[in-house]
Amino acid sequence: MPMATSRSGQQHTRTRSPSWLAVLAALAFTAGCTTPMDARKDRQYQERAPIASRPVVRPVRSVSSFSESLMCMDRMLRAAEVPTTLITSKQFVDFSGKVPAATKEMVVTALSQMSRVSNAFRFVDFEVDIARQDTVQNLTTILLNNNQMQLQRPALYVSGAIAFVDQGVINNSFDAGISGPRVDLGYSQSRNATVVALEVHLGDFRTRTIIPGLDSANEVIVGSGGQGVDLGGRIGEYGVRFNVGRDYAIGTGAALRTLVDLSMIELVGKWARLPYWQCLTLDQSHPQFQRQMHDWYLESGHSGQSQLLRSSLVTRGYLPQDASDRPVTDPLVRDALARFQADRGIPVSGTIDFQTYEAALGNFVSLAEDGSLARVGWAATGTVTTAQTSADGKLPPLQVAAQAPWSIDLQIENPQPAGERPAFTEGEQVFLSATVTRASHLYCYFADSSGGIMRLLPNLLQPHSLVSANQAVRIPDWMAPNPGFILDAGKPGQETVMCLATRDDVLPKLPPSMQGAALAPLRDVGSLEELQQHFDAAAGSAGMVTRSVQWKVAPAAPAPAAAR
Structure with a gap:
């Protein structure tokens, strides 16, 4: 009898478990199919979606190894x-x-x-x-x-x-x-x-x-x-x-x-034709780069003369800023080349050979211990003051000061063919840029062909006159959505833009007539020379530097007659 009871109990247990599972499955199916879900009950959960969808990591600028x-x-x-x-x-x-x-x-x-x-x-x-x-x-x-x-x-x-x-x-x-x-x-x-x-x-x-x-x-x-x-x-x-x-x-x-x-x-x-491998921190003595430099030197007419070489001599203090465009036969340039050759252990000749060409264009960058670019550009060795010719017609040695030269680089940025810039036509837009070698207060003025003068910089949209060293200032700022003004060539004749850089802000020291709004004609200033005299008086012992650029305006071509 106990054996039979045990088997009966086991049989009862085995048949009861599947029935409970069937009942639970039927209830779940009925609840899922007959009862619709209420979206309002999930409102607190869904309200977190706008927060969860936002990125939690700040975006970074896409950079590469170069x-x-x-x-x-x-x-x-x-x-x-x-x-x-x-x-x-x-x-x-x-x-x-x-x-x-x-x-x-x-x-x-x-x-x-x-x-x-x-x-x-x-x-x-x-x-x-x-x-x-x-x-x-x-x-x-x-x-x-x-x-x-x-x-x-x-x-x-x-x-x-x-x-x-x-x-x-x-x-x-x-x-x-x-x-x-x-x-x-x-x-x-x-x-x-x-x-x-x-x-x-x-x-x-x-x-x-x-x-x-x-x-x-x-x-x-x-x-x-x-x-x-x-x-x-x-x-x-x-x-x-x-x-x-x-x-x-x-x-x-x-x-x-x-x-x-x-x-x-x-x-x-x-x-x-630039030594680009220096910016890639590659070995400058590699034979491939040496051959490339020599080919460029030969293609330049065996003289090796280039603007990059003259910029190297100016930056290193061997050549004054205002002599960077002089020919290689100029006594001032020959003296600068001779002193550069003597300092570098190159046979002194005062002329440009390949060894001088290679040495002047080398070491454009210097590397830090971690291999990054620690300095871009040639190391400045001082300011070169322009030598004055003595009574016997010879140039004395150039004097080197302890501070970098202070100058303005002002140039026209319109696309132009090689050689001299042709004249602008009436209504053609003019683009310029100004770069100061030191942090300075920069003021730029425009003189039209009829003698009218107005201030371009600073203006309402560019109210700050202080600019950083070696930072190109676009005139006008053609990269900005609202450049503030457009510089168009006016009536036929000659137009000029002059920029002045001072150590201190001298605009409040100028005459009241010159402190008015920008882009408006100056009434009491008759010429750029008079304008520069006012700046000289306001700058005082701090001094200033100036640079001007001129261009010609040609009459616009007449419109073709309409066909009859």
């Missing part, structure tokens, strides 16, 4: 006084489809960073593909067809493509494990590397031909790897398993930006 090198090239282009050049770019093709990135926009950014101070390049943005055109491109096409807009032809264009993407060039994996009655343990590790190559060329837009020698072909390695640990165990009839892993993958977009920055530095350096 961001400092781009700024270095900007300074080098400025020292060489490379004129502004119009440039455009083709769309870069990626036949592999493995690197989806806006490479053309990276090219525009690299050129922009190399033109902040030097204004070396201005990108012509025009899209001919109808599928890619936006509102700006559509309006441009309409204005061009109606002759209401002039599209300037670029001189250069950039062409390039993702040459290849070799995935898994090297691949390494390792797996190991151990198993027992109660515990299982496993470990895995993997690593691989992919090679991405970019080839870029510079072409002549007028002839649509690739310029020989102006090319760049570089590769970058994109890697990934991972590690993992598996742990499993059994406790009675139950099992427990853990998995821990960590992985990394270098993004192809950031790697491609590094390739683009490197390629543009190399192309621009070769095109402008």
Whole structure:
């Protein structure tokens, strides 16, 4: 009897459990299908969505390994006084489809960073593909067809493509494990590397031909790897398993930006014939760079004379600022070359040979202990005061002071061909830039062809006269959404812009008639010479420096007669 009771109890227990599970499943199904959900009950939960959707990490500026090198090239282009050049770019093709990135926009950014101070390049943005055109491109096409807009032809264009993407060039994996009655343990590790190559060329837009020698072909390695640990165990009839892993993958977009920055530095350096490898912190004694320097020296007519070399002598204190444009046969330049050669252990000749050319263009940058750029530009050795010719006609040795020279670099930034700037036509916009070698208070005035004078800087939108050293001030600020004023060529004749830099703010010390609003004619000032006299009296012993630039205005061409 006990045996039968036991079996009966067991049988009853086995049949009762499935019935309870069926009842619970039926209740859950009925509640889910017959009772609609009320969204208002989830309001407190949903109110957190706008907060949860916001990023918790601050955005960072997209930089590459050559961001400092781009700024270095900007300074080098400025020292060489490379004129502004119009440039455009083709769309870069990626036949592999493995690197989806806006490479053309990276090219525009690299050129922009190399033109902040030097204004070396201005990108012509025009899209001919109808599928890619936006509102700006559509309006441009309409204005061009109606002759209401002039599209300037670029001189250069950039062409390039993702040459290849070799995935898994090297691949390494390792797996190991151990198993027992109660515990299982496993470990895995993997690593691989992919090679991405970019080839870029510079072409002549007028002839649509690739310029020989102006090319760049570089590769970058994109890697990934991972590690993992598996742990499993059994406790009675139950099992427990853990998995821990960590992985990394270098993004192809950031790697491609590094390739683009490197390629543009190399192309621009070769095109402008500048020692770009100094900005890349490469060994200057490399035979390839030595051959490149020697080729540039021979192409310059065996004289090695260039604006970059004269800028080097000015910055290092061997040549005065106002003598930077003198010919190599000038006694002042020959004396500067002789003293530079003597200091560098070069045979003194007072003329430019390759050894002098190489030494003058070297050491443009200095490196810190961590390999970063500690200094961009040649180290200044002092101020050179202009020597006065003695009674016997000879030039005495130049005197070197302990402070860097103080001067204004004022120049026209309109795209212009090599040689002398042609005259502006009536109504044509004029763009200038002013750079002061020391932190100073900068004032700029415009004199039209009829003798009227007005103040350009400071003005209502640029009220501060204090500017930093070696920072280009655009006149007008064509990069700002609202530049404050537009400088157009006026009536035929000669126009002038003069900038004055003072150590202190002298505007309150000027006559009341000169303290009025900017961009308004000055009534009691008859000439720029009189204006400079007022500044001389206000600046006092602190002194000041001035610089002027002039241009001619030609009459506008008559409009063609309408066809009858």
